[in-house]
Amino acid sequence: MTNETQAMPIYMDYSATTPVDPRVAEKMIPFITESYGNPASRSHPYGWTAEKAVENARNEVAKLVNADPREIIWTSGATESNNLAIKGASNFYSSKGKHIISVATEHKAVIDAVREMERLGYETTFIQPEPDGLIDIKKFKDAIRPDTVLASVMMVNNEIGVIQDIDALGKLCRAEKIIFHVDAAQATGKVEIDLEKLPVDLMSFSAHKTYGPKGVGALYVRRKPRIRIEAQMHGGGHERGMRSGTLATHQIVGMGEAFRIAREEMETENAHIKKLQLRLLSGLTEIEETYVNGDIEKRVPHNLNISFNYVEGESLIMAIKGIAVSSGSACTSASLEPSYVLRALGRSDELAHSSIRFSIGRFTKESDIDYAIELLKEKIGRLRELSPLWEMFQDGVDLEKVEWAEH
Amino acid sequence: MMANNETGVIQDMPAIIKWAKSRNIQTHTDAVQAIGKINVDFEGLGVDAMTISSHKIYGPQGAAALILNKKIDLYPHLMGGGQEKGLRSGTENIAAIVGFGKACERVQKNIVIINNEVKKYRLLLERELKGLGAVIFAEQTERLGNTTFFAFNNIDGSTLLTALDRKGYAIASGSACSSNSSDASHVLLAMGIEPELAQGALRVSLGIKTKKDEVKAFLEALKMEVNRLKQLTAMAA
Numbered sequence: 001m002t003n004e005t006q007a008m009p010i011y012m013d014y015s016a017t018t019p020v021d022p023r024v025a026e027k028m029i030p031f032i033t034e035s036y037g038n039p040a041s042r043s044h045p046y047g048w049t050a051e052k053a054v055e056n057a058r059n060e061v062a063k064l065v066n067a068d069p070r071e072i073i074w075t076s077g078a079t080e081s082n083n084l085a086i087k088g089a090s091n092f093y094s095s096k097g098k099h100i101i102s103v104a105t106e107h108k109a110v111i112d113a114v115r116e117m118e119r120l121g122y123e124t125t126f127i128q129p130e131p132d133g134l135i136d137i138k139k140f141k142d143a144i145r146p147d148t149v150l151a152s153v154m155m156v157n158n159e160i161g162v163i164q165d166i167d168a169l170g171k172l173c174r175a176e177k178i179i180f181h182v183d184a185a186q187a188t189g190k191v192e193i194d195l196e197k198l199p200v201d202l203m204s205f206s207a208h209k210t211y212g213p214k215g216v217g218a219l220y221v222r223r224k225p226r227i228r229i230e231a232q233m234h235g236g237g238h239e240r241g242m243r244s245g246t247l248a249t250h251q252i253v254g255m256g257e258a259f260r261i262a263r264e265e266m267e268t269e270n271a272h273i274k275k276l277q278l279r280l281l282s283g284l285t286e287i288e289e290t291y292v293n294g295d296i297e298k299r300v301p302h303n304l305n306i307s308f309n310y311v312e313g314e315s316l317i318m319a320i321k322g323i324a325v326s327s328g329s330a331c332t333s334a335s336l337e338p339s340y341v342l343r344a345l346g347r348s349d350e351l352a353h354s355s356i357r358f359s360i361g362r363f364t365k366e367s368d369i370d371y372a373i374e375l376l377k378e379k380i381g382r383l384r385e386l387s388p389l390w391e392m393f394q395d396g397v398d399l400e401k402v403e404w405a406e407h
Numbered sequence: 408m409m410a411n412n413e414t415g416v417i418q419d420m421p422a423i424i425k426w427a428k429s430r431n432i433q434t435h436t437d438a439v440q441a442i443g444k445i446n447v448d449f450e451g452l453g454v455d456a457m458t459i460s461s462h463k464i465y466g467p468q469g470a471a472a473l474i475l476n477k478k479i480d481l482y483p484h485l486m487g488g489g490q491e492k493g494l495r496s497g498t499e500n501i502a503a504i505v506g507f508g509k510a511c512e513r514v515q516k517n518i519v520i521i522n523n524e525v526k527k528y529r530l531l532l533e534r535e536l537k538g539l540g541a542v543i544f545a546e547q548t549e550r551l552g553n554t555t556f557f558a559f560n561n562i563d564g565s566t567l568l569t570a571l572d573r574k575g576y577a578i579a580s581g582s583a584c585s586s587n588s589s590d591a592s593h594v595l596l597a598m599g600i601e602p603e604l605a606q607g608a609l610r611v612s613l614g615i616k617t618k619k620d621e622v623k624a625f626l627e628a629l630k631m632e633v634n635r636l637k638q639l640t641a642m643a644a
Contacts, residue, residue: 109487215500248469
């Protein structure tokens with residue numbers, strides 16, 4: 001058990017999950033304790049109250065992304081939304097062709113769902129992004145084949161925070177009649193999303209990356225032109241048959257409230273977080289041999305991913321216990337493999353291994369940033385003192401040219 | 408399904424599983440309605456896979472579990488981060504899972520309440536219902552202590568449901584999932600019940616917090632409405 005008297009580290013892992021906003025939690029509680037009805041129960045007020053709350057929340061989610069509420073399907077989270085979109089649309093439109101395009105730096109929920117389609121006989125192309133993490137539109141265009149049925153590209157990368165040009169990619173897909181799915185789990189509340197303008201057919205959302213609860217998400221399914229998907233969960237016929245299962249009212253209410261707050265506050269909030277990001281960036285780049293991973297301009301203010309050369313990432317994370325960060329995504333943090341995202345950008349194993357993802361958000365304070373900078377300066381200095389590679393680098397040895405003895 | 412969500416009928420799972428095992432058939436049971444109302448022994452049953460849900464046992468909506476025999480291999484349907492040993496990816500809904508765990512702690516106590524207290528109310532309810540001329544579905548079969556599914560010949564179920572709702576009683580015409588449709592219960596039709604009778608079926612499902620006074624008051628309201636509707640039907644005839 002954790003020692004409760006021990007102070008918790010400063011949270012800088014907002015891309016793994018955000019704290020639930022207290023306003024969200026407050027709104028959820030009555031739907032656990034009092035209004036506990038099943039929203040599918042049409043025969044009494046317990047059900048009606050729950051259903052009304054679910055529809056209000058659907059409106060809020062739709063409003064944030066400028067969609068029609070009827071285009072929002074509730075799911076258990078972005079993983080389910082991604083699985084439903086990729087498998088559901090590929091299967092429904094399989095007569096058009098069996099080729100899928102995605103990107104090497106996608107979240108595992110997209111990569112593994114696309115791999116599953118491979119197992120079912122589909123061919124796939126994973127585009128390698130440029131060293132700045134962004135997709136070269138020409139490479140995307142070249143990947144399109146006459147039998148391409150679906151393309152899936154995430155809006156904001158979970159590890160490096162870069163924002164892809166969804167509008168341009170969507171236009172290419174639209175011209176070729178390819179279903180375009182976008183994983184926007186890391187984008188809501190951080191970048192403006194206008195689905196009336198964006199040529200996107202399917203879009204995945206998550207509540208717990210935007211100050212809502214874990215265990216709820218949504219899939220946007222375009223109505224005009226109408227996109228069809230094959231349900232992946234059967235029974236009950238909830239969500240117009242696209243996703244069966246009793247709706248978790250309090251969870252959905254929480255997501256609605258979280259998305260309402262995001263819509264109303266994202267502008268001022270992002271300006272504040274941008275300042276913090278720049279402060280962190282200028283503080284950390286005072287340290288020698290640091291490399292920012294991913295484009296710094298086309299990037300959300302919440303993310304900073306930096307490689308500290310000549311320091312091993314896992315030892316660094318152990319050394320900076322005062323802040324909670326990660327070396328990659330939460331899903332892969334159990335493995336000691338270097339991030340596949342950084343590898344896809346062409347980073348060397350050494351640099352990929354020495355990376356830290358700082359992700360900040362609504363409750364990050366300026367003093368937290370200053371503390372993190374001081375802590376890293378101190379610990380990196382100490383770790384490098386112990387590093388023979390650092391010593392060689394200081395002595396002017398070009399490590400690229402060193403011929404290591406074979407063992 | 409171990410216990411039916413509409414009729415409350417409890418299947419003879421030990422016999423079914425024994426039969427399946429003798430033929431090397433793997434078994435799954437949906438025990439969502441059974442947990443918390445009857446004793447369920449996963450190991451003793453020898454079933455390979457069992458589904459349980461939080462929000463049917465006083466836990467929050469949005470959490471459930473699949474209990475698996477260690478020897479069973481499954482192919483996952485949600486791919487991604489590899490949570491739950493790769494069998495079910497996706498960030499865990501921690502708050503709901505904690506609530507589900509807490510709800511599970513109370514299951515044994517609830518079973519006692521359901522079978523000692525609540526079952527008496529169900530029997531009282533059914534005695535009165537039969538007095539009014541209702542048919543209790545699967546009456547002679549072993550059923551859950553809290554659930555009764557019934558219908559009256561010559562009384563429209565949805566009219567009775569609405570009338571009772573106005574008096575403050577929240578009951579259902581079947582499962583919540585199908586409460587939007589006016590089709591007769593597929594469960595009753597599968598049991599060979601006449602469509603006309605099945606059409607008007609109503610389900611009363613009680614819980615550990617149901618009081619005897621509430622049941623008595625409900626019966627008064629029910630008697631009044633049933634008699635009123637019978638008179639209307641007689642007048643129309």
